[in-house]
Amino acid sequence: xxxxxxxRANRRARHAAIRAEVAAEAAENAEAEAAENATTLDxxxxxxxxxxLDAQLREWAATEHIPTSALVxxxxxxxxxxxxxxxxxxxxxEEIARRxxxxxxHHS
Numbered sequence: 001x002x003x004x005x006x007x008r009a010n011r012r013a014r015h016a017a018i019r020a021e022v023a024a025e026a027a028e029n030a031e032a033e034a035a036e037n038a039t040t041l042d043x044x045x046x047x048x049x050x051x052x053l054d055a056q057l058r059e060w061a062a063t064e065h066i067p068t069s070a071l072v073x074x075x076x077x078x079x080x081x082x083x084x085x086x087x088x089x090x091x092x093x094e095e096i097a098r099r100x101x102x103x104x105x106h107h108s
Contacts, residue, residue, distance in 0.1 A: 025065060028030075033067050056104055075100045 049057075061071040079096040080088075090095070 029067060033070060053101060053104065060104060060107060072100075074098060075103065097101075 057071060058068050061068040064071065076096065079099050083092065083096065
């Protein structure tokens with residue numbers, strides 16, 4: 001084998017390893033999302049946020065290797081557990097949203 005052929009073979013092997021790693025991570029993310037969806041109700045919640053918060057949430061989710069929606073659900077559940085109220089009022093829900101935003105800002 002020539003040096004060029006060795007180089008190509010090594011490059012192909014590296015690329016194959018990278019593709020395998022990306023596929024494994026994608027499968028793990030899909031599995032985690034499926035498991036979470038199986039244990040929760042799929043009720044869409046639409047929330048208007050600014051672009052900066054969106055970017056920060058996406059970055060945080062990427063560092064934890066989870067979908068952004070899974071991160072937001074986790075943050076909301078955590079806020080609800082901390083609150084321990086029976087039935088939150090509108091003001092309490094708004095406070096939870098502000099707390100999630102503050103936590104995200106402090107985390108980045």
